[in-house]
Amino acid sequence: xxxxxxxxxxxxxxxxxxxxxxxxxxxxxxxxxxxxxxxxxxxxxxxxxxxxxxxxxxxxxxxxxxxxxxxxxxxxxxxxxxxxxxxxxxxxxxxxxxxxxxxxxxxxxxxxxxxxxxxxxxxxxxxxxxxxxxxxxxxxxxx
Numbered sequence: 001x002x003x004x005x006x007x008x009x010x011x012x013x014x015x016x017x018x019x020x021x022x023x024x025x026x027x028x029x030x031x032x033x034x035x036x037x038x039x040x041x042x043x044x045x046x047x048x049x050x051x052x053x054x055x056x057x058x059x060x061x062x063x064x065x066x067x068x069x070x071x072x073x074x075x076x077x078x079x080x081x082x083x084x085x086x087x088x089x090x091x092x093x094x095x096x097x098x099x100x101x102x103x104x105x106x107x108x109x110x111x112x113x114x115x116x117x118x119x120x121x122x123x124x125x126x127x128x129x130x131x132x133x134x135x136x137x138x139x140x141x142x143x
Contacts, residue, residue: 009021080112
């Protein structure tokens with residue numbers, strides 16, 4: 001029997017956490033959620049996620065960036081999706097497919113909110129699938 005993949009969701013909006021939890025639990029994932037950067041950092045000490053979904057702006061304007069760097073430090077091979085509502089607030093798209101932007105932010109994907117259910121399910125499956133195909137030696141076998 002295969003163990004469910006663990007998805008970490010960190011967002012200060014309870015509605016977003018609930019929406020993503022329903023979508024991902026319905027797709028067969030085990031969801032662990034935190035309501036902000038500090039709570040997310042604490043949760044990461046006890047739960048090793050297979051994938052993390054982080055809000056960009058929480059306690060601070062850059063909480064998502066700080067948290068993505070923390071996830072990378074603890075678990076270098078965990079895919080990270082950064083969600084942002086900057087487009088809704090300003091009209092300017094922050095989501096980027098630029099490899100440089102994703103490398104700087106330490107994330108695999110940056111997405112504008114709101115996220116459609118099929119969009120997040122497809123992305124999560126793709127990122128988890130890509131990680132399974134990468135050689136185990138790329139991170140020195142660390143977990």
